[in-house]
Amino acid sequence: MTAQVILSYSIWLAFVVLCISFLLTVWRVIRGPTLPDRVVALDMLTGIVIGFIALIAIRTGFTLYIDIAISLGLVGFLATVAFARFILSRGGREGPQGETVKADMIRALAAPVPEPRRGARKKTAAGTGPAVRRKAKK
Amino acid sequence: MTDSILAILTALLVLSGAGFALVAAIGLNRLPDLYTRMHAASKAGTVGSGLLLLAVGVHAGDLSTFARALAGFFFFVLTAPISAHLLAMAAHKVGYPLYGESVRDEMKDYDKRI
Numbered sequence A: 001m002t003a004q005v006i007l008s009y010s011i012w013l014a015f016v017v018l019c020i021s022f023l024l025t026v027w028r029v030i031r032g033p034t035l036p037d038r039v040v041a042l043d044m045l046t047g048i049v050i051g052f053i054a055l056i057a058i059r060t061g062f063t064l065y066i067d068i069a070i071s072l073g074l075v076g077f078l079a080t081v082a083f084a085r086f087i088l089s090r091g092g093r094e095g096p097q098g099e100t101v102k103a104d105m106i107r108a109l110a111a112p113v114p115e116p117r118r119g120a121r122k123k124t125a126a127g128t129g130p131a132v133r134r135k136a137k138k
Numbered sequence B: 001m002t003d004s005i006l007a008i009l010t011a012l013l014v015l016s017g018a019g020f021a022l023v024a025a026i027g028l029n030r031l032p033d034l035y036t037r038m039h040a041a042s043k044a045g046t047v048g049s050g051l052l053l054l055a056v057g058v059h060a061g062d063l064s065t066f067a068r069a070l071a072g073f074f075f076f077v078l079t080a081p082i083s084a085h086l087l088a089m090a091a092h093k094v095g096y097p098l099y100g101e102s103v104r105d106e107m108k109d110y111d112k113r114i
Helices: A003-031 A035-060 A065-090 A099-110 A130-137 B002-030 B034-060 B063-094
Strands: none
Touching: A003 A035, A003 B002, A003 B034, A035 A065, A035 B002, A035 B034, A035 B063, A065 B034, A065 B063, B002 B034, B034 B063
């Protein structure tokens, strides 16, 4: 048994193991229960896909795949940072087990779409602009 | 001789990287709350993908390829804690709870202390 044969078998075994971990992580994405859990699992999915790309690079011998893996890692990092900002700005509208969001979604789907009123532009109340406030301070 | 040593080293790196990814995925499913799951995913998952990238660099046997793979490894190792920290801080600030049997929460009244 030469070293190349061992390498080939171990690459196949690594493919199988990565497939199992990919499916386990997808299960966490589906089950949730909250949004940050899903974001963590998506970050993990990016890492596993980078592993797949590295295995394909070893099998085919194209080392250009490394650059693809690095750029995928950059995209995954930026996506996670953006999701963190989103969670921070969205606030705690979700219960600990995510029931509130489900109820919200059902209510939003069941509600009739309101007609936009003609000329319903938001107006600033009179006397609250910055100039008025500046005068009041004097 | 050198080729076979490199092939064995690559096989070891590939297997250990896939094993770390599997451990991270099992941890993601078995751990009880968001913060512990984040601990599993960001540490073990990063090491898994990083070891697989290093395996590519070792297998090519070329200095420039190895340097690129090493750069990718360091990039992942540097960015994974940042993203996990941002996500944990956002989730904690918004109020996602810890596991019920957690012993202490050092960030509990962080807003009052600063």
